[in-house]
Amino acid sequence: MKLAMLAPTSFQLPEAMSSFAPTIDDLYMKIYWLSVVFFVAIVGAMVYFAVKYRKRAGHKAEAATHSVFMDRLEVFWTVAPIFILLPLFHEGFRGYMDLSVAPADSIEIRVRGAQWRWEFEYPNGESDNVLHVPVNKNVKLIMSSEDVLHAFFVPEFRVKKDLVPGMYSSVWFRPTVTGEADLFCAEYCGGKSKDNTGAELPPAQFNGHWSMISKVKIDTPEAFDKYLDNMAPVGPLEERGRALYLKKACVGCHTIDGSKGVAPTWKGVFGKSHKMADGTDAVMDENYVRESILNPNAKIVAGYTAPSVMPTYQGTLKEKEIDAIIAFMKSLKE
Amino acid sequence: MSAVDKPIAGHVDDSHGDPNASYLEAKHGIGPWLYTLDHKRIGLMYLVMISLAFLAGGIFALLVRLELFTRGKTIIDAETYNKFFTLHGAIMVFLFIIPSIPAGLGNFFLPIMVGAKDVAFPRLNMWSFYIYLIGAVISLASIVIGSVDTGWTFYTPYSTTTATAVASMTFGVFVLGFSSILTGLNFIVTVHTMRGPGITWRRLPLFVWGMYSTALIQVLATPVLAITVALLMMERVFGLGIFNPKLGGDPVLFQHFFWFYSHPAVYIMIVPGMAIISEVLATFTRRPIVGYFAGAMSSLSLALLGFLVWGHHMFTAGMSEFSTMLFSALTFLVAIPSGVKVFNWTATLYKGEVWFTTPMLYALSFIFLFSIGGLTGLFLGTLSVDVHLHDTYFVVAHFHYVMMGGTVMGFLAGMFYWWPKMTGKLYNETPAKVGWFLVFVGFNVTFIAQFIMGSRGMPRRYYDYLPQFEPFHKASTIGSWILGLGLIIEAVTLLSSLKNGKKSPPNPWGSAGYEWQTATPPLLFNFKEIPVRTRGPYDYHLATPEDLYDGFPEGEPHGD
Ligand code: HEM
Ligand SMILES: [Cu+2]
Ligand SMILES: [Cu+2]
Numbered sequence: 001m002k003l004a005m006l007a008p009t010s011f012q013l014p015e016a017m018s019s020f021a022p023t024i025d026d027l028y029m030k031i032y033w034l035s036v037v038f039f040v041a042i043v044g045a046m047v048y049f050a051v052k053y054r055k056r057a058g059h060k061a062e063a064a065t066h067s068v069f070m071d072r073l074e075v076f077w078t079v080a081p082i083f084i085l086l087p088l089f090h091e092g093f094r095g096y097m098d099l100s101v102a103p104a105d106s107i108e109i110r111v112r113g114a115q116w117r118w119e120f121e122y123p124n125g126e127s128d129n130v131l132h133v134p135v136n137k138n139v140k141l142i143m144s145s146e147d148v149l150h151a152f153f154v155p156e157f158r159v160k161k162d163l164v165p166g167m168y169s170s171v172w173f174r175p176t177v178t179g180e181a182d183l184f185c186a187e188y189c190g191g192k193s194k195d196n197t198g199a200e201l202p203p204a205q206f207n208g209h210w211s212m213i214s215k216v217k218i219d220t221p222e223a224f225d226k227y228l229d230n231m232a233p234v235g236p237l238e239e240r241g242r243a244l245y246l247k248k249a250c251v252g253c254h255t256i257d258g259s260k261g262v263a264p265t266w267k268g269v270f271g272k273s274h275k276m277a278d279g280t281d282a283v284m285d286e287n288y289v290r291e292s293i294l295n296p297n298a299k300i301v302a303g304y305t306a307p308s309v310m311p312t313y314q315g316t317l318k319e320k321e322i323d324a325i326i327a328f329m330k331s332l333k334e
Numbered sequence: 335m336s337a338v339d340k341p342i343a344g345h346v347d348d349s350h351g352d353p354n355a356s357y358l359e360a361k362h363g364i365g366p367w368l369y370t371l372d373h374k375r376i377g378l379m380y381l382v383m384i385s386l387a388f389l390a391g392g393i394f395a396l397l398v399r400l401e402l403f404t405r406g407k408t409i410i411d412a413e414t415y416n417k418f419f420t421l422h423g424a425i426m427v428f429l430f431i432i433p434s435i436p437a438g439l440g441n442f443f444l445p446i447m448v449g450a451k452d453v454a455f456p457r458l459n460m461w462s463f464y465i466y467l468i469g470a471v472i473s474l475a476s477i478v479i480g481s482v483d484t485g486w487t488f489y490t491p492y493s494t495t496t497a498t499a500v501a502s503m504t505f506g507v508f509v510l511g512f513s514s515i516l517t518g519l520n521f522i523v524t525v526h527t528m529r530g531p532g533i534t535w536r537r538l539p540l541f542v543w544g545m546y547s548t549a550l551i552q553v554l555a556t557p558v559l560a561i562t563v564a565l566l567m568m569e570r571v572f573g574l575g576i577f578n579p580k581l582g583g584d585p586v587l588f589q590h591f592f593w594f595y596s597h598p599a600v601y602i603m604i605v606p607g608m609a610i611i612s613e614v615l616a617t618f619t620r621r622p623i624v625g626y627f628a629g630a631m632s633s634l635s636l637a638l639l640g641f642l643v644w645g646h647h648m649f650t651a652g653m654s655e656f657s658t659m660l661f662s663a664l665t666f667l668v669a670i671p672s673g674v675k676v677f678n679w680t681a682t683l684y685k686g687e688v689w690f691t692t693p694m695l696y697a698l699s700f701i702f703l704f705s706i707g708g709l710t711g712l713f714l715g716t717l718s719v720d721v722h723l724h725d726t727y728f729v730v731a732h733f734h735y736v737m738m739g740g741t742v743m744g745f746l747a748g749m750f751y752w753w754p755k756m757t758g759k760l761y762n763e764t765p766a767k768v769g770w771f772l773v774f775v776g777f778n779v780t781f782i783a784q785f786i787m788g789s790r791g792m793p794r795r796y797y798d799y800l801p802q803f804e805p806f807h808k809a810s811t812i813g814s815w816i817l818g819l820g821l822i823i824e825a826v827t828l829l830s831s832l833k834n835g836k837k838s839p840p841n842p843w844g845s846a847g848y849e850w851q852t853a854t855p856p857l858l859f860n861f862k863e864i865p866v867r868t869r870g871p872y873d874y875h876l877a878t879p880e881d882l883y884d885g886f887p888e889g890e891p892h893g894d
Contacts, residue, residue, distance in 0.1 A: 081673050094718075210412075
């Protein structure tokens with residue numbers, strides 16, 4: 001503990017376990033030392049002046065006179081900070097852009113948050129309440145919430161992102177060491193310590209925001225593959241999507257062979273931009289598909305009439321099912 | 335003293351009281367207090383209510399900290415914990431800190447400082463007090479009815495789905511907002527139209543500049559809060575889909591609305607604190623604040639820039655990269671006027687005559703603590719670093735350093751500084767300084783521990799925590815006890831002076847400030863005749879030390 005105090009980075013920040021951590025820690029420590037310098041200068045000057053010019057017999061305040069030096073000093077300390085703050089802002093923004101744009105080769109994992117649990121669903125369609133990721137691979141999480149706001153937070157990775165009900169958000173990272181890290185919900189989401197009759201539960205059964213925590217297990221690629229293999233195989237996500245396509249009667253209107261029916265085909269369209277009836281362009285991404293399913297009238301594809309003949313699936317398709325359909329659509333390459 | 339005043343021979347006009355008697359003595363009984371239009375009595379009644387709110391908010395804070403002393407359940411169950419931290423935040427923000435300086439001390443001193451008998455609309459002023467009371471009762475009633483567990487930020491969709499009395503609590507906040515708007519309006523008009531002879535804009539005390547800037551924000555920003563809580567209530571009560579995605583609304587919209595008010599509101603909180611520090615530093619160094627004009631302008635620019643940075647509370651909520659960039663850049667811009675103020679205060683000590691009274695100690699602590707608060711704001715304004723720190727205890731510590739370390743230190747400085755003026759009694763300096771020491775130490779112990787656990791990853795609003803955070807939580811809770819003890823000592827020191835305190839001379843600090851050049855306690859109409867000011871409020875070089883205590887010569891008009 002005493003030694004740790006001498007190494008401010010490891011005392012103030014948790015272990016660095018992702019590719020972002022070193023740059024963010026660097027910037028953090030830069031601001032820290034900058035703050036230390038300013039703080040010592042301000043408080044040092046304050047204490048020095050206060051003691052030196054303290055009220056005592058024989059000492060009187062000097063009459064204030066207008067001084068050019070003071071004017072210059074004032075201009076200096078108004079303008080100078082701009083040159084210190086500008087690089088900070090710039091570096092912070094660059095780091096933020098890195099956090100925002102996931103590399104194309106990322107492994108995609110679905111994250112669903114709900115009061116008060118996490119669900120992580122892997123490309124093989126299986127889910128777990130602990131997040132396993134392979135070391136040194138880019139991982140992209142596509143996240144949604146089933147009820148209120150939550151936030152995905154792994155201090156060791158230095159990443160955090162809100163889960164907003166009604167839309168997808170995403171976050172990515174590249175773990176750099178194998179091991180284990182804590183995973184928290186960082187956006188307040190309530191809690192419960194009484195049963196439905198209003199009687200208090202035993203403390204072990206309290207549940208809430210603070211208990212919406214889990215672990216990230218960073219495996220070697222081999223261990224990660226083994227982990228995936230060992231999960232009960234129930235078929236990949238896209239296969240479930242295909243089943244839903246048939247079962248939920250999307251097949252009645254949408255084709256998957258590229259031919260045009262009463263509705264646009266799904267073949268080779270995911271990820272592409274296409275024209276809307278109002279002349280704008282829309283990219284067919286997760287959010288767009290989700291919106292089309294839940295609220296078909298929000299955007300009408302060019303060549304189709306409004307209101308859309310497609311019924312809304314709000315309430316009939318579960319989050320998980322929408323995810324499966326999206327995976328199915330993605331698999332329909334040209 | 336009967337509740338019903340009988341005409342007494344010699345009283346000029348009993349319905350209004352004797353204008354040349356002290357405002358405390360001009361009228362007797364409880365009635366004249368309750369329907370008083372006098373800004374000083376209204377200010378004092380505000381101070382009483384505000385102090386009670388501070389007490390209530392403080393008790394909740396201590397309970398929350400106590401619960402976190404050990405892992406698992408310590409004293410209260412989880413639902414109660416969630417309600418307590420919500421109550422702590424909401425009471426401190428809406429019932430205590432926002433009205434504290436403007437409605438309490440501002441009401442009392444602004445008219446005296448500008449050389450007016452009262453504010454522009456005394457009746458409106460009384461109404462603003464009663465609206466505050468009504469708002470306070472509604473919010474507090476929500477505690478009894480079913481309590482609120484959303485945090486003071488009321489984020490949707492949680493706040494529109496939870497079973498607690500959010501609707502009535504937010505309605506209380508809505509009502510409180512009106513009280514705040516009325517006070518602001520009153521101050522703006524008073525400063526524009528009622529300045530006494532010789533009080534030019536450039537001679538306006540910095541406290542008045544601060545109140546004026548605050549009033550502008552109150553009038554411009556608070557309506558947005560009213561709209562937001564009105565929309566929230568419509569959603570809760572009538573099921574209109576505005577913020578709740580299940581009803582077709584957008585939860586992030588609420589955050590934009592909320593912070594569009596609440597960021598400017600942090601300036602409603604800090605600018606008045608800064609304003610008091612400027613007055614106290616000038617008096618206890620016998621020097622004008624360095625950069626008077628810069629001080630006034632930085633208050634104004636803080637007030638206006640404050641409207642443009644609300645998005646920095648939402649860096650992880652999924653805004654576009656472009657807006658994120660703008661909000662971060664503007665946030666850094668706000669840091670500059672704050673920095674200028676701190677530099678100017680420090681420079682004011684140079685070649686002064688520094689007198690370590692209790693208010694001065696609070697003013698110096700303000701500089702110390704606010705610097706930490708402001709500098710940690712830089713970590714949070716820096717985008718990539720904020721992603722890590724957002725919604726952790728680091729943010730909690732940051733805003734306590736600015737709100738408690740800033741505004742509350744300013745408020746306490748003002749209370750001790752003006753206590754003799756308001757009550758006519760001197761408090762006892764020794765226990766006041768002991769109390770100050772405990773407050774200062776306790777505060778730092780409580781919140782430095784929170785900075786460290788925050789940057790190490792401890793999320794905020796957690797009922798329980800992982801073992802690695804235990805030492806920090808323990809330290810923080812112990813700090814809160816020291817802090818609490820210090821505040822109790824301060825309260826006892828002030829209150830006991832009412833009974834045992836020596837009578838205060840008119841100007842116990844020998845200040846050149848305008849408010850000290852009147853009777854102590856002030857007369858009902860503030861002045862026997864409206865004074866003509868021929869000098870600025872910090873012109874110490876125009877008087878000998880004796881003059882300062884016995885009556886500052888006004889002399890021939892000079893200057894601008
Ligand atoms: C130097 C100037 C300042 C800067 C650069 C700054 C920056 C920030 C930033 C970026 C945040 C958002 C952090 C997050 O949630 O991730 C924040 C939070 C906050 N700041 Fe400041 N700040 C400054 C001064 C102040 C002042 C003067 C006050 C009030 C007196 C204040 C009160 C708050 C509050 C109340 C919050 C958090 C509210 C909540 O989430 O509950 N800040 N600050
Ligand atoms: Cu959560
Ligand atoms: Cu803000």
